[in-house]
Amino acid sequence: MDMEQELEEVKEKCLHCERCPLCKSRTNIVFSSGVPNHKLMLIGEAPGYYEDMQGEPFVGKAGQLLDKIFASVGLSRQKDVYICNTIKCRPPNNRDPLPEEKSACREFLNSQIEILKPKIILLCGRVAATSMIDTTLGITKLRGRWYDGPNGCKMMPIFHPSYLLRNDSHARYSPKWYMWQDIKAIRKAYDALTD
Ligand code: URA
Numbered sequence: 001m002d003m004e005q006e007l008e009e010v011k012e013k014c015l016h017c018e019r020c021p022l023c024k025s026r027t028n029i030v031f032s033s034g035v036p037n038h039k040l041m042l043i044g045e046a047p048g049y050y051e052d053m054q055g056e057p058f059v060g061k062a063g064q065l066l067d068k069i070f071a072s073v074g075l076s077r078q079k080d081v082y083i084c085n086t087i088k089c090r091p092p093n094n095r096d097p098l099p100e101e102k103s104a105c106r107e108f109l110n111s112q113i114e115i116l117k118p119k120i121i122l123l124c125g126r127v128a129a130t131s132m133i134d135t136t137l138g139i140t141k142l143r144g145r146w147y148d149g150p151n152g153c154k155m156m157p158i159f160h161p162s163y164l165l166r167n168d169s170h171a172r173y174s175p176k177w178y179m180w181q182d183i184k185a186i187r188k189a190y191d192a193l194t195d
Pocket of ligand 1: 058059
């Protein structure tokens with residue numbers, strides 16, 4: 001079975017999932033976007049209003065900014081990045097996912113990682129970063145550094161685009177400036193991958 005078929009099987013399970021109460025309020029499961037590939041994966045937090053409506057991650061304003069961030073270094077978010085979230089259903093009022101929701105959903109995220117075996121995983125925001133890295137540090141301290149991840153991959157926490165939307169400055173040492181440094185480092189690591 002190829003990677004795409006394996007992911008389809010996991011998605012199929014996810015579509016019928018009733019492991020936590022979020023299944024009652026969801027409109028759609030938000031499983032992933034982008035072509036499955038073993039180079040670059042991005043893990044976000046959780047679906048928001050528009051993602052829940054459309055069944056696709058990062059389609060709202062934050063997603064549009066994410067597209068621009070990737071495009072600024074010549075990466076296409078549809079062709080080059082496989083995007084998913086720590087949990088697949090929208091939490092009410094966009095609150096943070098609860099620990100029990102994250103653990104109920106964890107098997108799906110783990111399967112996505114195991115099937116793709118990405119070489120680079122971007123952890124978008126605090127919730128994604130602390131789901132994959134055992135730390136009490138905040139995202140400001142975590143971002144921009146490489147951490148060892150599953151199957152020998154490299155993981156980098158980055159600021160969440162929603163945070164960047166609330167912090168508009170492009171000045172040196174502003175969140176947007178740091179994002180620009182991080183995406184350049186990510187592009188460099190991506191180019192250094194051997195296949
Ligand atoms: N924010 C996220 O973290 N994920 C989405 O899919 C949309 C917004």
